[in-house]
Amino acid sequence: MISTSETLFAHAQSVIPGGVNSPVRAFRSVGGSPVFMASAEGAWLTDVDGNRYLDFINSWGPMILGHAPAIVLDAVRAALPHSLSFGAPTRRETAIAEQIIKMVPGVEKVRLVNSGTEACMAAVRVARGFTGRDKILKFEGCYHGHGDAFLIAAGSGALTLGEPDSAGVTRGVAQDTLTAPYNDLPAVEAIIAANAGQIAALILEPVVGNMGLVVPAEGFLQALRDLCTQHGIVLIFDEVMTGFRLARGGAQELFGITADLVTLGKIIGGGLPVGAYGGRADIMNCVAPVGKVYQAGTLSGNPIATAAGLAQLGYLADHPELYTELERVTARLADGTRQIAADLGLHYTVNRVGSMFSVFFTSRPVHNLNDAKHADTAAFGRYFHAMLKRGIYLAPSQFEALFVSISMTDDLVDLYLTACREAMIEAHA
Numbered sequence: 076m077i078s079t080s081e082t083l084f085a086h087a088q089s090v091i092p093g094g095v096n097s098p099v100r101a102f103r104s105v106g107g108s109p110v111f112m113a114s115a116e117g118a119w120l121t122d123v124d125g126n127r128y129l130d131f132i133n134s135w136g137p138m139i140l141g142h143a144p145a146i147v148l149d150a151v152r153a154a155l156p157h158s159l160s161f162g163a164p165t166r167r168e169t170a171i172a173e174q175i176i177k178m179v180p181g182v183e184k185v186r187l188v189n190s191g192t193e194a195c196m197a198a199v200r201v202a203r204g205f206t207g208r209d210k211i212l213k214f215e216g217c218y219h220g221h222g223d224a225f226l227i228a229a230g231s232g233a234l235t236l237g238e239p240d241s242a243g244v245t246r247g248v249a250q251d252t253l254t255a256p257y258n259d260l261p262a263v264e265a266i267i268a269a270n271a272g273q274i275a276a277l278i279l280e281p282v283v284g285n286m287g288l289v290v291p292a293e294g295f296l297q298a299l300r301d302l303c304t305q306h307g308i309v310l311i312f313d314e315v316m317t318g319f320r321l322a323r324g325g326a327q328e329l330f331g332i333t334a335d336l337v338t339l340g341k342i343i344g345g346g347l348p349v350g351a352y353g354g355r356a357d358i359m360n361c362v363a364p365v366g367k368v369y370q371a372g373t374l375s376g377n378p379i380a381t382a383a384g385l386a387q388l389g390y391l392a393d394h395p396e397l398y399t400e401l402e403r404v405t406a407r408l409a410d411g412t413r414q415i416a417a418d419l420g421l422h423y424t425v426n427r428v429g430s431m432f433s434v435f436f437t438s439r440p441v442h443n444l445n446d447a448k449h450a451d452t453a454a455f456g457r458y459f460h461a462m463l464k465r466g467i468y469l470a471p472s473q474f475e476a477l478f479v480s481i482s483m484t485d486d487l488v489d490l491y492l493t494a495c496r497e498a499m500i501e502a503h504a
């Protein structure tokens with residue numbers, strides 16, 4: 076029997092490349108046809124056929140309060156009657172800027188944009204304008220959005236599709252992007268030495284979500300901080316995923332390390348399109364109209380998006396206890412998954428930080444992209460579908476992280492663990 080999703084997907088492919096508006100959604104690496112969603116509430120998604128799924132994607136991070144939280148929906152409803160956009164400054168943009176400055180260490184000034192990609196593109200441009208240098212250093216497997224400069228050894232969908240170096244990126248752009256393996260400090264030191272005085276910025280995910288979840292080695296982030304200070308390189312933490320998720324102040328708070336610039340997205344918009352970049356005032360004052368680095372956006376600071384974002388950030392700021400609960404519940408999920416795999420003799424690697432975790436289908440420890448690539452993606456694909464048919468909606472890629480919301484209760488964790496055991500067995504039958 077053809078599902079409604081399959082029918083919709085066939086039609087979508089006739090008018091949208093691959094039938095999706097973001098490649099990872101197409102299920103290309105796990106096979107099969109993507110599920111079309113109709114609605115969601117709390118921890119649950121409902122597809123167009125009325126099937127329900129426990130959501131571990133949560134829109135790739137934004138839905139930390141679960142789907143359709145009253146506090147966010149009420150704020151959007153209150154904003155709706157007053158028009159959807161002005162293209163002029165509003166009080167709420169100042170309010171959300173102040174909220175970000177209050178919550179995120181090291182942010183003295185912040186500019187709103189419409190996506191994480193825009194935030195990362197702008198942050199790198201500002202770093203280049205501030206230093207007068209051309210090159211940037213990124214890490215293999217890290218993803219900073221689809222800006223040309225970042226599609227070199229990129230993670231996320233680029234890695235999932237086997238295209239870490241995208242077509243359409245010119246040699247002229249690529250030559251200014253240097254790459255090192257994540258957690259490889261000697262490689263970073265060698266690259267800096269070989270490009271003395273030429274590197275404007277070092278950008279990284281302080282906890283990586285885009286090659287699956289990879290944790291920074293002890294001392295790695297501090298060493299990068301010291302190297303950037305020593306060489307006048309702008310340290311950019313890409314916290315589009317980790318911001319407001321790993322702690323109210325994100326990875327900077329969790330690890331006690333302050334970057335020069337930080338990029339934000341996802342949670343900051345409560346599910347609506349908001350990105351942001353911010354940090355040291357002396358760097359941010361290079362941004363037009365104050366400085367000479369141009370960056371603009373028709374819908375930047377949109378009144379509805381900022382209403383949603385402000386409501387979500389305000390709730391997180393007022394409820395620090397939710398991070399403790401997210402930690403506890405996600406530890407149950409991750410540790411339970413690791414134990415199930417071990418009981419089956421698979422000993423798969425499960426990496427977790429806070430409310431983000433990944434199950435790598437390899438027993439090898441995963442500290443960088445090369446390690447992650449040892450995963451058995453075919454077995455992962457079978458597991459993905461075995462979980463999907465049991466009503467568990469995972470990221471359709473081995474090279475993505477799972478995101479947990481505060482709607483995940485202990486009885487739902489039990490549901491997940493029961494399905495996980497059955498799906499692990501089925502995937503290896």
Ligand code: KE4
Nearest residue numbers: 097135190191192218219220231315316340
């Ligand atoms: P967006 O342009 O998708 O809002 O943000 C780009 C981005 C930047 N930095 C980090 C660390 C990110 O994780 C992302 C986007 N994350 C992916 C998930 N791996 C979004 C999902 C998708 O591409 O459909």
